[in-house]
Amino acid sequence: MDAQIGTTLEEFDSRFDIELKLLLEGVYLTYQHDFRQYAVASLRRRIMQAMVQFDCKTVSQLQSRVLHEPEVFAKMLQYFTVQVSEMFRDPMYFKAIREQVVPVLKTYPSVKIWIAGCSTGEEVWSLAILLAEEGLLDNTLIYATDINADSLKTAETGIYSVDRIADFSTNYLQSGGRHSLSDYYTTGYGGAIFNRDLRKRMVFADHSLATDSVFSEVQFVSCRNVLIYFNPELQERAIGLFADSLVNRGFLGLGSKESLRFTRHADTFTEFARIEKIYQRVLR
Structure with missing residues (x-):
């Protein structure tokens, strides 16, 4: 039996x-x-x-x-696709960006950042707040891409449920936030609406890491908790896109369970902040 x-x-x-x-x-x-x-x-x-x-x-x-x-x-x-995120998720990642990556980005006359697989936008708004506090947002363009049109619409609105704000605020403070997260949103009808001034530096667009190509040269790519859902071949393709889009010594941020080890692009990057999974592109 x-x-x-x-x-x-x-x-x-x-x-x-x-x-x-x-x-x-x-x-x-x-x-x-x-x-x-x-x-x-x-x-x-x-x-x-x-x-x-x-x-x-x-x-x-x-x-x-x-x-x-x-x-x-x-x-x-x-x-x-997996649409799970929160603002300032993994606070030490954002703290490393604030303390180690931003000083380098400030040396460029202008900055372009690509957030690949942005889901419903929590990381996009988090990074915009961080850059605003560091005096870099007005000089930066943030490209936020995903394949899910509904998620992109949510990301563009910058409206999140009030019952999530407490966790967002805790993450924000742990990431080195300089003020109170409440300085960046207003509430109404059960939602927290983030400041429209932050939205001015964002461009939301449909982009597939499986089929589309590089669309811009950027100084920083953040693609977190996306590669873990790809098979090895697609992981290689995505990392190749990031490498092609980054300027010399540009930065790549991955999720806590993701790594460039054992990929054919491993020698294209050096570890910049090892624990936080931030890599730097080597000279071409």
Whole structure:
């Protein structure tokens, strides 16, 4: 009996993975969004959640809805991508930017920063506040990109639930914030609305690390907790884009569980702030 169950589970897993590949191929051909090189284990979990959400018994049923109902695909983006963030997440990362990266950025006549996979924008607004406090924001342009249109809309508004503000404020102070986070937002109708003056230095745009190319030369790239959802091939592609976009001695920031070790681009960077996962591009 146990052997029969094991065989059944193996067959289920095999069929699931086949159907998952077909779904990803169909999404790419229909909508030009490429998730084919995302980490399979993570995708499995999220596609199973989507099947429950859309009342589909198989991935094939989900595929039919996604390919024939664009509104379903729009909702599916939250399952293809992970949209989890908070302001000043990993405060020591932002403290390292404030104390070690910003002094170097100040040596440039103007600065361009790329936040790749910006999700709903918490890191974008955090960095804008930090740069404003360091007197660098007016001289900086922040490119914030993601593939999820709904997330980009949220990011542009700079409006977040009031019940999240306490955690944001704690992170802000731990990151070396010079004032009170409340200096940068107003509240109303259950939301905290961040200062529109910060928004003036931001450009939000759709960009896929899987299919798109470099669009600007920048001094700093921050792409945190995105690469962990890619397979090795796509990780290499993304890091290559960052390397190509960075000026000599430009900076790359990654998530706490991400690293350039064992990638073919490892020699392209040196460790600048090892614990905080900030790297510096070597001279070309």
